[in-house]
Amino acid sequence: MIPISSVKLPESSISHAIATLQSGQLAQGELVSALEGHIAETVGAKHAIAVSSGTAALSAAIRSLLLPPGSEVVTTPFTFVATVNACLLAGLSVRFADISLDDFNLDPDSAEQAIGPQTRVLLPVHLYGQMADMQNLSEIARRRDLQLVEDAAQSFQAHIAGQAAGTWGMGCFSLYATKNITSGEGGFITTSDGNRAAWLQAYRNQGMVTRYNYEMIGENLRMTDFAAALVFSQIAAYESNIAIRERNARTLIEGLADIGWLRLPKVMTRRRHVWHQFTVLLAEEAPITRDAFASLLAERGIGSGIYYPRLLGSYLHISSHPRVHVGFTPRAFQASQSCLSLPVHSGVSENETEQIIDAIRDIARKV
Ligand SMILES: *Cc1c(COP(=O)(O)O)cnc(C)c1O
Numbered sequence: 001m002i003p004i005s006s007v008k009l010p011e012s013s014i015s016h017a018i019a020t021l022q023s024g025q026l027a028q029g030e031l032v033s034a035l036e037g038h039i040a041e042t043v044g045a046k047h048a049i050a051v052s053s054g055t056a057a058l059s060a061a062i063r064s065l066l067l068p069p070g071s072e073v074v075t076t077p078f079t080f081v082a083t084v085n086a087c088l089l090a091g092l093s094v095r096f097a098d099i100s101l102d103d104f105n106l107d108p109d110s111a112e113q114a115i116g117p118q119t120r121v122l123l124p125v126h127l128y129g130q131m132a133d134m135q136n137l138s139e140i141a142r143r144r145d146l147q148l149v150e151d152a153a154q155s156f157q158a159h160i161a162g163q164a165a166g167t168w169g170m171g172c173f174s175l176y177a178t179k180n181i182t183s184g185e186g187g188f189i190t191t192s193d194g195n196r197a198a199w200l201q202a203y204r205n206q207g208m209v210t211r212y213n214y215e216m217i218g219e220n221l222r223m224t225d226f227a228a229a230l231v232f233s234q235i236a237a238y239e240s241n242i243a244i245r246e247r248n249a250r251t252l253i254e255g256l257a258d259i260g261w262l263r264l265p266k267v268m269t270r271r272r273h274v275w276h277q278f279t280v281l282l283a284e285e286a287p288i289t290r291d292a293f294a295s296l297l298a299e300r301g302i303g304s305g306i307y308y309p310r311l312l313g314s315y316l317h318i319s320s321h322p323r324v325h326v327g328f329t330p331r332a333f334q335a336s337q338s339c340l341s342l343p344v345h346s347g348v349s350e351n352e353t354e355q356i357i358d359a360i361r362d363i364a365r366k367v
Contacts, residue, residue, distance in 0.1 A: 001298075002356065004305040005178045006347040012233040020229040028205075031225040035232065036188070042157070042235060043166045045190035047197035050223040051204050054153040054174025057187035058086035060221060061170045064199045065147050067092065067120050070323065073149075074114045075123040076106045077311040078332040083125055083151050084312050084324075093118065093323035096313055099332045102266050104279065104339070105132035107331070112140050114327065121147045126155035126165050128307075128341075129180070129245075129276035130268065134160055134168045141169070153187070154276040156180055157238060161270045166190035175227070180241065180276055181234040183227035244346040245275035248353045252278055252342065255357035259364050261286035277307060278344035281335065287367040290340055296367075297342075300359035305341045 020031060032050050039048040051057050062073070069091040075083060077096040087094050098110035106124040122141050124132035134150075141148045148169025152158070155165045156173055157180075165171060167190065175186030191197055199216075202209050207218030234241075253264050263281040267273045282290050294304050311333060313319050313326035342356055 001301050002303055002343045002348060002352050004303040004341060004343050005345055007177050007182065008347055009182075009230060010233045010237050013230045016229040016232060017226055020226050023225075025225050027224055028222040029225045031228040032223050035223075035228040038232065038235060039188055040190065043164050043171065043190050045167050045171065046192040046194065047190065049189045049191075049197060049200040049204065050228065051187050051189065051221040052223055053185050053221075054172060054176060054179075054187040055082040055086060056204070056219075056221040057153075057172040057174070057189045058082060058149070058151060059090060060200055060203055060219075061149050061172050061189050061191075062086055062090045062092065062121070063203065064170070064196050065121065065149075067147075070118060071120040072116065072118040073121040073123050074111050074119055075151075076125050076127075076332065077313045077326070077329050078104065078308060078335050079125040079127065079151065079312065080153070080308065081312060081315075082153075083123065084318065087123070088321060088323060092121070093325070094321075095119070095325040096311075096327045096329055096332075098327075098329040099335060100133070101263075101281065101331050101335060103130050103132065103268055103271075104128060104335055105130070106137065108133050108136035108140060110329075111137060112144070115140075115144055115146070119144070119146060121149055122169075123149045123151060125151040125153075126158055128265070128279050129155050129158055129274040130265075131155060131158045131160050131165050131271055133268075134163075138168050153179065155274060157242065157272075158274045159272045167192070170196065175231065180245075180274060181231060181238060183223070183230040186223050186227045186231070188223075241346045242274050244348075245344055246273075247350070248344045248348050249273070249275045249278050251350065251353045252344065252357065255354070256280075256360060259360065261364075262360070275344050277305070277341040279307070279339050279341045282338040282340065286338075288363075290338055293363065294340060296363045297359060300362070302356050302359050303343055306339065307341055309336060311336050
């Protein structure tokens with residue numbers, strides 16, 4: 001079976017982590033600060049603040065805006081649930097706007113139409129490794145005086161015209177096991193605003209500014225040095241990891257181009273896709289259902305995944321939440337019903353990519 005994801009750490013990550021265990025420094029220490037410097041430089045933001053998960057990154061970033069309760073966030077319903085949990089737990093309201101089916105991300109026109117008198121934040125999600133249309137979204141945020149928070153959990157080192165994810169607004173990243181770089185659990189926030197960075201450093205550590213000098217209510221969202229040790233070598237190896245993902249994606253796009261009922265992922269002009277997922281859309285005229293397609297793939301040894309099978313506004317506790325406005329998002333609904341991700345990760349060989357293409361072409365001939 002070619003799995004939809006596989007986690008393989010470089011040997012040097014493992015030896016760095018073992019050396020950290022031997023050092024006795026298990027909690028947040030100098031390695032975390034060193035990692036923050038390295039990440040900030042890599043992303044091109046002034047500051048990076050390491051935290052315990054991508055969800056913690058979103059939650060802390062949203063709280064750092066210090067908005068009054070009930071302030072509204074406009075975001076996409078076609079995302080991982082953490083995006084919305086973070087907003088609602090921070091006391092904010094959520095209004096969903098539709099996506100574009102070209103990149104599966106928040107559509108600027110729909111986002112602008114959703115903006116109301118209480119809207120204070122635009123929260124695009126850079127899904128599957130490709131950024132949302134930040135040129136237009138940041139222009140809307142500027143014009144309508146909104147804060148910009150990017151859920152970049154899946155898009156480390158994606159960019160638009162050279163400007164990386166996490167530098168358009170506050171960037172929230174995840175280091176969860178299946179992400180392009182990982183420490184098992186972990187995350188970080190990027191910002192170029194020094195006051196926000198200082199707020200976040202205190203917030204993740206009980207609101208402590210210097211030893212036992214608490215200046216605000218905080219949490220424990222710290223990353224461990226052990227987790228940080230796992231990440232360094234992956235940053236060094238990141239470009240070669242992405243080069244393999246790119247090669248696999250290109251091969252899939254060429255090999256599947258003439259299957260009319262399969263809409264292949266598009267790399268939008270001037271955007272760099274880091275291929276967290278390779279996600280196709282089954283067109284309405286597709287001769288089989290998505291479930292049947294996935295089982296025919298599985299019979300041929302090809303893993304696949306559905307990210308995400310339901311819009312967040314379709315879960316009862318979210319749709320009935322007094323601070324959620326579900327809205328009408330037909331394109332997001334279509335994506336949730338017809339998307340399917342194929343293996344593209346760096347553990348997939350050229351040979352295996354050909355196997356995926358052969359399997360799909362064989363299915364297309366028989367249905
Ligand atoms: C993974 C992910 C998160 C949450 O990150 P965790 O590290 O699992 O808490 C948030 N948003 C998106 C889009 C994600 O893919």
